[in-house]
Structures are given as structure tokens and as C-alpha cells.
Amino acid sequence: MAMTENKGFLKTWKDDRGFGFIKPEDGSQDVFIHISALKGMRRRPFRGDTIYYQTEQDGEGKIKAINARIDGVEYFEDEQQQHSKSWRWVVAAALGLVSAAAAAFLSLQA
Numbered sequence: 001m002a003m004t005e006n007k008g009f010l011k012t013w014k015d016d017r018g019f020g021f022i023k024p025e026d027g028s029q030d031v032f033i034h035i036s037a038l039k040g041m042r043r044r045p046f047r048g049d050t051i052y053y054q055t056e057q058d059g060e061g062k063i064k065a066i067n068a069r070i071d072g073v074e075y076f077e078d079e080q081q082q083h084s085k086s087w088r089w090v091v092a093a094a095l096g097l098v099s100a101a102a103a104a105f106l107s108l109q110a
Contacts, residue, residue: 003054003067004054005052005053005054006024006025006026006031006052006053006054006055007024007025007050007051007052007053008022008023008024008025008031008050008051008053009022009023009025009048009049009050009051010022010023010033010045010046010047010048010049010050010051011023011030011047012047013045013046013047015044018034018035018036019032019033019034019035020032020033020045020047021033022051022053022065029063031053031055031063031064031065032062032063032064032065033045033051033053033064033065033068034064034065037053037064037065037066037067037068038068038069038070040075040076041069041070041073041074041075041076042073042074042075042076043070043073045070049070049071049073050070050071050072051065051068051069051070051071052068052069052071053065053066053067053068053069054066054067054068
């Protein structure tokens with residue numbers, strides 16, 4: 001079952017605590033949002049940002065935002081993945097050099 005994407009604006013935001021409240025576009029009750037719902041965004045949110053989000057009910061029956069994104073702000077996941085692949089290549093090359101050096105050393109000892 002597909003989840004509905006909602007739209008609203010960030011009514012309040014406490015950056016030091018990493019949470020705030022979204023005022024839904026449809027005028028319904030404010031929705032709690034935690035910074036963890038905005039994974040991969042290039043920047044933290046500001047009051048007044050347009051937020052697209054889905055909702056779920058927490059253990060206490062309160063509605064919270066999940067899978068949220070800030071309108072007009074790019075994700076940084078692709079950049080992180082590229083860096084991750086670069087580091088894997090560097091580590092693999094270094095291990096190859098170490099292995100070759102160890103093999104050469106051992107062959108000279110024999």
C-alpha cells in the first residue's frame with residue numbers, strides 16, 4: 001500500500017534540539033517532525049521551509065512526519081556514495097601494494 005505524501009510549511013523549528021512542527025497545507029493539526037525524518041538533505045531546515053512528508057502514528061498514538069524532504073533542497077547521498085566508492089578503491093590499492101611488498105620481502109628471504 002502506497003503512503004500519501006503530504007505538504008506543509010515548517011511552523012516551528014528548534015535546531016538545538018532537532019525537532020519542530022509542520023503546519024499541513026490542508027489546515028489539519030500540526031505534525032511533529034524530528035531531524036531524523038530528513039535524512040540525506042544538504043542542509044538543516046529553517047522555519048518557513050516547505051516540507052513534503054509522510055506520516056505515521058508513534059507508540060503513544062501521536063502523528064509524526066517520516067520520509068520528509070525540504071522543497072528545493074538537494075540530497076547529498078550521491079556525493080557520499082561516490083566518496084565511499086573512492087575510499088574502497090584506495091583501500092584496495094593499498095592492500096594490493098602491501099601484499100606485493102610482503103611477497104617480495106618473503107621471496108628475498110628464501
